[in-house]
Amino acid sequence: MRDETKCLHAGYTPKNTEPRVVPIVQSTTYVYDSTEDVAAVFDDPMKSLIYSRFGNPTVMAVEDKIAELEGGVGAMCTTSGQAAVLLSLLNICDSGDSFISLTEIYGGSVNLFFYTLKRLGIECIYIDKNASDEEINQAFKPNTKAVFGETLANPALTVLDIERFANIAHRHTVPLIVDNTFATPVLCKPFEYGADIIVHSTSKYMDGHAVQIGGAIVDSGKFDWMCGKFPGLTEPDESF
Numbered sequence: 257m258r259d260e261t262k263c264l265h266a267g268y269t270p271k272n273t274e275p276r277v278v279p280i281v282q283s284t285t286y287v288y289d290s291t292e293d294v295a296a297v298f299d300d301p302m303k304s305l306i307y308s309r310f311g312n313p314t315v316m317a318v319e320d321k322i323a324e325l326e327g328g329v330g331a332m333c334t335t336s337g338q339a340a341v342l343l344s345l346l347n348i349c350d351s352g353d354s355f356i357s358l359t360e361i362y363g364g365s366v367n368l369f370f371y372t373l374k375r376l377g378i379e380c381i382y383i384d385k386n387a388s389d390e391e392i393n394q395a396f397k398p399n400t401k402a403v404f405g406e407t408l409a410n411p412a413l414t415v416l417d418i419e420r421f422a423n424i425a426h427r428h429t430v431p432l433i434v435d436n437t438f439a440t441p442v443l444c445k446p447f448e449y450g451a452d453i454i455v456h457s458t459s460k461y462m463d464g465h466a467v468q469i470g471g472a473i474v475d476s477g478k479f480d481w482m483c484g485k486f487p488g489l490t491e492p493d494e495s496f
């Protein structure tokens with residue numbers, strides 16, 4: 257847990273202070289009392305905020321709210337919904353891996369999966385939501401790392417049977433990632449039906465008044481990432 261009280265940016269209200277009023281902290285960096293304080297944070301970035309690309313009080317307040325709305329343990333905001341979709345997969349799929357996606361999803365995601373991820377060596381296997389369990393099981397390969405679908409598909413508005421696809425994904429020890437943009441947690445909380453990761457384009461209903469492109473990735477905290485298939489999430493990062 258970060259010691260956010262160390263962050264001396266004017267007007268910043270530390271976490272756990274209710275009600276939480278956070279100003280728009282429009283700053284790349286933060287103010288510290290001394291160079292020693294800054295050096296300590298560089299030695300251990302979990303101590304406090306260093307740089308807004310890693311963490312920003314305003315964004316963290318939004319992340320906490322979205323995580324709470326979805327019933328997850330944590331969230332990370334991104335610069336767009338498409339970035340959220342991309343990062344949710346790039347963090348668990350390496351070149352040479354594959355994942356399964358429902359066919360009825362947002363066109364931008366279809367292109368991202370079929371063209372962009374293909375160039376990176378990540379294969380997307382599309383399946384129809386009405387496919388039989390046998391057909392879906394056959395789509396899984398040893399390198400399959402996730403199943404992806406949308407609660408309410410854009411633009412078809414078809415409804416994903418989250419429970420069914422979560423059970424199938426879990427039988428193959430992979431997470432179900434659900435794009436909950438169109439439903440929002442007001443209409444549906446995919447974690448309650450077994451989803452493991454939720455992604456959002458906050459540019460739509462969450463924004464509410466068409467002023468800010470954004471996205472979010474939320475973790476249910478329930479998937480067993482230590483199962484051996486996801487070293488990128490469980491082993492030390494070389495860069496640290």
Ligand SMILES: Cc1ncc(COP(=O)(O)O)c(C=O)c1O
Pocket residue numbers: 336337338339341362364365406410435437438456457458459469470471
């Ligand atoms: C369901 C869904 N997911 C993701 C996106 C991409 O989000 P953004 O436009 O914020 O990048 C959209 C955009 O229309 C969407 O409808």
